Amino acid sequence: xxIEPREDFSPQETERYSRNALLAQVGWEGQARWxxxxxxxxxxxxxxxxxxxxxxxxxxxRLGLVDGDAVELSNLQRQILHGSADLGRRxxxxxxxxxxxxxxxxxxxxxxxxxNQANVGEVVQGFEVVLxxxxxxxxHFLLAECCWRYKIPLVSAAATxxxxxxxxxxxxxxxxxxxCLVPEAPPAEAVPASTQIGILGAVAGAMGSLQAVEAxxxxxxxxxxxxxxLLAYDGLQGRFQSLARVKRxxxxxxxxxxxx
Amino acid sequence: MKLQVNGEYRKVSATxxxxxxxxxxxxxQGTIVERNRExxxxxxxxxTHLSEGDVLELVRLVGGG
Numbered sequence: 001x002x003i004e005p006r007e008d009f010s011p012q013e014t015e016r017y018s019r020n021a022l023l024a025q026v027g028w029e030g031q032a033r034w035x036x037x038x039x040x041x042x043x044x045x046x047x048x049x050x051x052x053x054x055x056x057x058x059x060x061x062r063l064g065l066v067d068g069d070a071v072e073l074s075n076l077q078r079q080i081l082h083g084s085a086d087l088g089r090r091x092x093x094x095x096x097x098x099x100x101x102x103x104x105x106x107x108x109x110x111x112x113x114x115x116n117q118a119n120v121g122e123v124v125q126g127f128e129v130v131l132x133x134x135x136x137x138x139x140h141f142l143l144a145e146c147c148w149r150y151k152i153p154l155v156s157a158a159a160t161x162x163x164x165x166x167x168x169x170x171x172x173x174x175x176x177x178x179x180c181l182v183p184e185a186p187p188a189e190a191v192p193a194s195t196q197i198g199i200l201g202a203v204a205g206a207m208g209s210l211q212a213v214e215a216x217x218x219x220x221x222x223x224x225x226x227x228x229x230l231l232a233y234d235g236l237q238g239r240f241q242s243l244a245r246v247k248r249x250x251x252x253x254x255x256x257x258x259x260x
Numbered sequence: 261m262k263l264q265v266n267g268e269y270r271k272v273s274a275t276x277x278x279x280x281x282x283x284x285x286x287x288x289q290g291t292i293v294e295r296n297r298e299x300x301x302x303x304x305x306x307x308t309h310l311s312e313g314d315v316l317e318l319v320r321l322v323g324g325g
Binding site: 183237 | 301302319323
């Protein structure tokens with residue numbers, strides 16, 4: 001297919017993104033929107049690796065990346081942003097290197113830290129969409145609260161074992177938030193960690209890929225069922241589940257009582 | 261009684277959501293439950309009685325990344 005040159009895109013960009021622009025819902029307007037897009041990904045692990053690689057490849061102009069860890073050998077069966085040569089490096093540095101190699105047109109801002117109550121607001125501000133690819137409920141709750149307060153759409157993904165889940169918490173009085181589904185952090189014994197029961201890298205990657213899809217749609221203003229549903233994946237059974245989420249009037253985060 | 265659980269028919273002796281999770285070895289605080297297309301609040305698991313033919317979707321809550 002012959003690619004028509006574009007005034008607002010370089011010849012390299014025009015060729016690189018031609019398959020994006022052919023998508024009916026995207027076009028060059030959509031590609032320009034992605035190029036101007038600012039997306040924050042929290043966690044450069046199994047889920048975040050896939051999400052970040054796809055967001056960079058697609059051409060999102062500014063990516064923020066939060067992770068306070070170094071690359072360990074046990075990470076490499078799933079965290080595909082990092083290679084054997086990166087062992088011991090800061091994850092944000094390793095990740096930024098991989099993303100620059102994939103798409104040098106993408107600007108990456110790194111935050112080599114763990115999010116907490118004191119720093120989360122400053123980190124998320126300035127981003128249009130936040131992806132929670134973190135590995136713990138403290139961070140899940142922190143991001144759920146902060147993004148809801150600042151009215152930033154949050155795409156939350158998680159995976160352990162053969163299982164993954166995904167939801168979008170979009171700002172809006174009618175939309176359910178993360179805590180409408182998970183009101184309180186579950187006790188550790190109810191939700192075993194990957195250090196106990198393992199995690200299949202490809203399952204984490206599947207959730208990260210789906211998370212990237214949702215982020216890209218949010219930037220274009222496209223609607224998604226996942227603002228009102230939970231998507232769950234059971235890799236062992238080979239089955240997706242889509243559950244209707246409801247906005248809880250007594251939600252500790254977005255409920256009527258908490259707004260008073 | 262006979263239920264449809266995650267797409268498969270199965271016979272169970274449980275009569276409430278809470279008992280069903282216990283019977284299947286799932287932690288109630290780590291499982292999201294949809295019964296007949298409506299999510300059941302975790303605080304209502306013990307009081308939610310099951311009926312013959314109920315369709316349940318059980319999702320293991322995960323937090324890893």
